[in-house]
Amino acid sequence: MNAVELTSVTKRFGSVVANDNVTFAAQVGEVHALLGENGAGKSTLMSVLAGLYRPDAGTIAVNGAVQHFRSPRDAIAQGIGMVYQHFMLVDSLTVAENAMLGQAGHGVRLHTAPVERELAELGQRYGLAVDPRARIWQLSVGEQQRVEILRLLYRGAKVLVFDEPTAVLTPQEAAGLIGTLRDMAADGLCIIFISHKLDEVLAVADRITVLRHGRTVTTVERRATNRHELARLMVGRELMGVVADQPQAVAGDAGVVNLEVRGLSAEGDKGVRALQGVELQVRSGEILGIAGVAGNGQRELAEVITGLRRATSGEVRIGGQDTTRCSPREIVAAGVAHIPEDRNGTGLIPSLDLQDNLILKHYRQQPLARGLFLNGAAIGNFADRLLSKYNVAAPSRAAKARLLSGGNQQKLLLARELSGQPRLIVAVHPTRGVDVGATEAIHHLLLAQRSRGAAVLLISEDLDELLALSDRIAVLYEGKVMDTVPARGADVGYLGLLMAGGAQSGAADHGRPMDTGGIINQDVAH
Amino acid sequence: MLVISVLAAAIGAGTAILFACLGEILCERAGILNLGVEGMMLSGALAGFATTYGTGNPWLGALAALAAGGLLSLIHALLTISLNANQVVSGLALTLFGGGLTAFLGQPLVGLPAPASFGKLPIPGLAAIPVLGPILFRQDALTYLSYALVPLLWYWIYRTRPGLYLRAVGESPATVDAMGLSVQRLRYIYVVLGGMLAGLGGAAISLASNPGWTENMTAGRGWIAIALVIFATWNPTRAAVGAYLFGGVEALQFRLQGAGTSISPFFLNMLPYLFTIIVLVLATRETVRRRIAAPAALGLPYFREERS
Ligand SMILES: Nc1ncnc2c1ncn2[C@@H]1O[C@H](COP(=O)(O)OP(=O)(O)OP(=O)(O)O)[C@@H](O)[C@H]1O
Ligand SMILES: [Mg+2]
Numbered sequence: 001m002n003a004v005e006l007t008s009v010t011k012r013f014g015s016v017v018a019n020d021n022v023t024f025a026a027q028v029g030e031v032h033a034l035l036g037e038n039g040a041g042k043s044t045l046m047s048v049l050a051g052l053y054r055p056d057a058g059t060i061a062v063n064g065a066v067q068h069f070r071s072p073r074d075a076i077a078q079g080i081g082m083v084y085q086h087f088m089l090v091d092s093l094t095v096a097e098n099a100m101l102g103q104a105g106h107g108v109r110l111h112t113a114p115v116e117r118e119l120a121e122l123g124q125r126y127g128l129a130v131d132p133r134a135r136i137w138q139l140s141v142g143e144q145q146r147v148e149i150l151r152l153l154y155r156g157a158k159v160l161v162f163d164e165p166t167a168v169l170t171p172q173e174a175a176g177l178i179g180t181l182r183d184m185a186a187d188g189l190c191i192i193f194i195s196h197k198l199d200e201v202l203a204v205a206d207r208i209t210v211l212r213h214g215r216t217v218t219t220v221e222r223r224a225t226n227r228h229e230l231a232r233l234m235v236g237r238e239l240m241g242v243v244a245d246q247p248q249a250v251a252g253d254a255g256v257v258n259l260e261v262r263g264l265s266a267e268g269d270k271g272v273r274a275l276q277g278v279e280l281q282v283r284s285g286e287i288l289g290i291a292g293v294a295g296n297g298q299r300e301l302a303e304v305i306t307g308l309r310r311a312t313s314g315e316v317r318i319g320g321q322d323t324t325r326c327s328p329r330e331i332v333a334a335g336v337a338h339i340p341e342d343r344n345g346t347g348l349i350p351s352l353d354l355q356d357n358l359i360l361k362h363y364r365q366q367p368l369a370r371g372l373f374l375n376g377a378a379i380g381n382f383a384d385r386l387l388s389k390y391n392v393a394a395p396s397r398a399a400k401a402r403l404l405s406g407g408n409q410q411k412l413l414l415a416r417e418l419s420g421q422p423r424l425i426v427a428v429h430p431t432r433g434v435d436v437g438a439t440e441a442i443h444h445l446l447l448a449q450r451s452r453g454a455a456v457l458l459i460s461e462d463l464d465e466l467l468a469l470s471d472r473i474a475v476l477y478e479g480k481v482m483d484t485v486p487a488r489g490a491d492v493g494y495l496g497l498l499m500a501g502g503a504q505s506g507a508a509d510h511g512r513p514m515d516t517g518g519i520i521n522q523d524v525a526h
Numbered sequence: 527m528l529v530i531s532v533l534a535a536a537i538g539a540g541t542a543i544l545f546a547c548l549g550e551i552l553c554e555r556a557g558i559l560n561l562g563v564e565g566m567m568l569s570g571a572l573a574g575f576a577t578t579y580g581t582g583n584p585w586l587g588a589l590a591a592l593a594a595g596g597l598l599s600l601i602h603a604l605l606t607i608s609l610n611a612n613q614v615v616s617g618l619a620l621t622l623f624g625g626g627l628t629a630f631l632g633q634p635l636v637g638l639p640a641p642a643s644f645g646k647l648p649i650p651g652l653a654a655i656p657v658l659g660p661i662l663f664r665q666d667a668l669t670y671l672s673y674a675l676v677p678l679l680w681y682w683i684y685r686t687r688p689g690l691y692l693r694a695v696g697e698s699p700a701t702v703d704a705m706g707l708s709v710q711r712l713r714y715i716y717v718v719l720g721g722m723l724a725g726l727g728g729a730a731i732s733l734a735s736n737p738g739w740t741e742n743m744t745a746g747r748g749w750i751a752i753a754l755v756i757f758a759t760w761n762p763t764r765a766a767v768g769a770y771l772f773g774g775v776e777a778l779q780f781r782l783q784g785a786g787t788s789i790s791p792f793f794l795n796m797l798p799y800l801f802t803i804i805v806l807v808l809a810t811r812e813t814v815r816r817r818i819a820a821p822a823a824l825g826l827p828y829f830r831e832e833r834s
Binding site: 050 | 689698
């Protein structure tokens with residue numbers, strides 16, 4: 001039986017038709033994947049189901065009965081809950097308080113203790129551990145995602161929509177979540193799983209509905225399809241495939257050291273040590289990958305290097321110059337490009353148009369600036385050139401950045417950051433939440449920068465990405481570099497072990513990794 | 527003795543500011559900035575005095591003040607919550623409107639004696655406590671009401687379920703909406719409640735601390751209340767501390783003028799405002815250091831399908 005059924009749903013935003021006559025049905029007890037590229041209209045369709053958006057046309061039926069949702073309240077009452085792509089959490093409140101929002105409760109008094117207990121239990125049961133008393137702003141993005149999922153479980157929704165939930169998880173965590181989702185479906189829940197990752201969809205779904213340009217392409221049984229067919233259905237053309245194993249910079253020692261980090265320690269937002277004596281070197285023409293589970297100091301490392309966070313001790317040298325106490329502007333001037341984790345908050349200004357976002361780092365320079373004034377014509381040219389060079393799909397350079405899809409926002413950010421021929425690129429999760437096509441483009445851009453002679457510090461939770469792009473991979477665990485290994489021929493099992501802190505005593509205390517069959521330990525300096 | 531009487535006067539003078547500040551805290555906690563406090567206080571002051579003048583009952587006056595402030599803030603709610611008007615502009619318009627309207631309507635009442643007011647009402651027993659008694663417990667009924675309101679609001683904001691919703695809606699209306707609560711309803715409620723308290727603050731002047739009506743009799747206390755919200759870090763208890771500090775400066779200034787010091791009265795009149803600036807500078811530094819920020823969505827309109 002169909003748990004939910006959307007019939008002929010159309011949803012417009014101004015002139016954009018996000019959903020065009022879409023029909024979709026998911027059954028009780030199945031994991032139903034909604035597959036589509038960035039901007040295909042997946043989130044919009046499910047926001048209609050969750051009562052957040054009102055459709056311009058079409059109907060929603062729950063368990064066979066037509067419903068008219070006027071707000072998420074009505075959808076929640078029908079047992080429909082959604083883990084949104086952009087977190088719906090109140091930063092200043094605790095995890096438990098977030099879970100209690102809008103929940104019909106008894107009495108006026110706030111009783112957090114029972115909720116905290118229940119959340120802790122749920123977290124344990126589903127492997128989604130997070131401190132129910134922590135405030136949201138203290139949590140990493142991955143942990144915040146867990147809160148979203150926990151809240152849904154806590155509310156006991158019957159139809160659970162997950163909007164790209166694995167985008168913020170490590171491969172291991174993602175695998176764990178997929179198991180959880182399967183269990184939940186087996187328990188008789190209806191799970192709707194939005195994604196643009198083919199492998200993941202094939203791993204989790206019973207049936208798959210493909211959306212393209214706001215229209216339903218088809219619904220297929222997982223057993224009756226394959227990766228190749230899905231890719232063709234989703235993109236509408238044949239796909240080139242993941243970046244092939246690139247020639248790794250052979251003589252890593254040859255390039256000049258563009259980034260040197262020595263004994264670096266820093267505090268996180270909670271005031272606890274986030275980085276402890278980190279030692280790193282990245283040479284010109286080299287990509288150093290940083291692997292690790294979310295919340296082990298990656299964000300802090302990027303922030304300290306780019307001047308957004310104070311180091312408590314240690315030293316950062318960029319191109320030989322000590323930049324430990326420099327302002328972000330001085331660090332930009334030293335030739336550092338930063339692709340931050342939070343692309344909408346730290347990377348772009350969503351409410352400004354594309355050209356303004358593009359000149360943020362260059363507006364003081366000739367010919368964009370003429371004395372105190374901006375040179376409109378030059379800026380227009382500059383923006384148009386970058387937009388076409390970096391293939392940003394946008395109506396015009398005067399469009400607001402927030403209206404772009406995630407993949408195009410990321411390309412916009414890369415266009416700005418890479419245009420100044422940086423000597424060091426700090427890229428944090430550059431392809432998170434970005435579809436296959438754009439991921440491919442971003443990978444090529446980073447590799448081109450390496451060939452040009454830039455040093456790249458690539459922070460990612462996607463081990464495949466790190467292995468494909470990096471020359472060397474360092475693993476960060478609880479703010480310490482556990483080990484650094486050459487990417488070529490690296491043992492994924494060993495990396496996973498380091499990411500879990502498993503080989504800590506071996507690597508950190510004796511400067512030697514566990515015997516993992518042929519891994520050479522390069523940086524035994526510490 | 528002098529110290530005690532100045533402190534007692536400080537509390538009396540601080541009551542009006544305290545009501546207004548508590549009201550603005552509720553409003554800003556919900557994410558709406560209302561710069562119309564001065565206008566709402568004035569209309570409360572006038573409505574309170576006029577009603578008392580007509581009926582002889584200050585309690586009816588207080589009710590009228592609540593209604594007048596609430597009505598004016600309802601305009602603000604309508605403009606900013608439903609019609610997407612700019613909150614700063616709407617608030618300023620409210621202050622100008624309230625000032626002009628009360629000056630016009632209140633003309634016949636200027637200088638008339640108050641037939642009744644909230645007089646000092648020593649609480650038996652408590653008033654006899656040395657030092658504290660005369661300071662705290664020889665006040666008027668409205669001041670006692672404000673004593674009760676401070677812990678009540680604190681409890682409401684931090685310890686109740688509706689208070690949780692209030693804190694959430696000012697931080698992330700999108701979350702509140704997605705969780706099935708009505709952002710608009712919450713915001714209407716607290717904007718109007720805030721306006722009612724500002725109106726009552728006006729009545730605390732025209733019916734208690736300076737019974738009577740004169741044009742623009744709030745003399746900037748509405749603005750001081752708005753500034754105090756920041757000093758209070760959106761917390762009712764700290765608002766009380768701030769309000770009495772200001773009441774103290776005001777009381778001191780009157781004493782000094784009364785004692786005939788050689789300091790220019792213009793300078794003395796300026797003191798509360800000067801003090802406001804100093805307190806704001808210090809408070810802002812403190813909030814930055816302790817990471818207590820304004821409600822994240824303060825001043826931002828919320829429409830569900832608008833991308834932020
Ligand atoms: N609130 C909005 N206002 C204006 N346009 C919107 C809004 N939400 C979505 N759109 C537009 O509608 C289209 C579909 O967007 P949607 O977010 O549903 O895509 P998606 O499939 O979820 O993509 P992604 O994989 O990037 O999350 C896009 O062109 C997007 O720019
Ligand atoms: Mg989406």
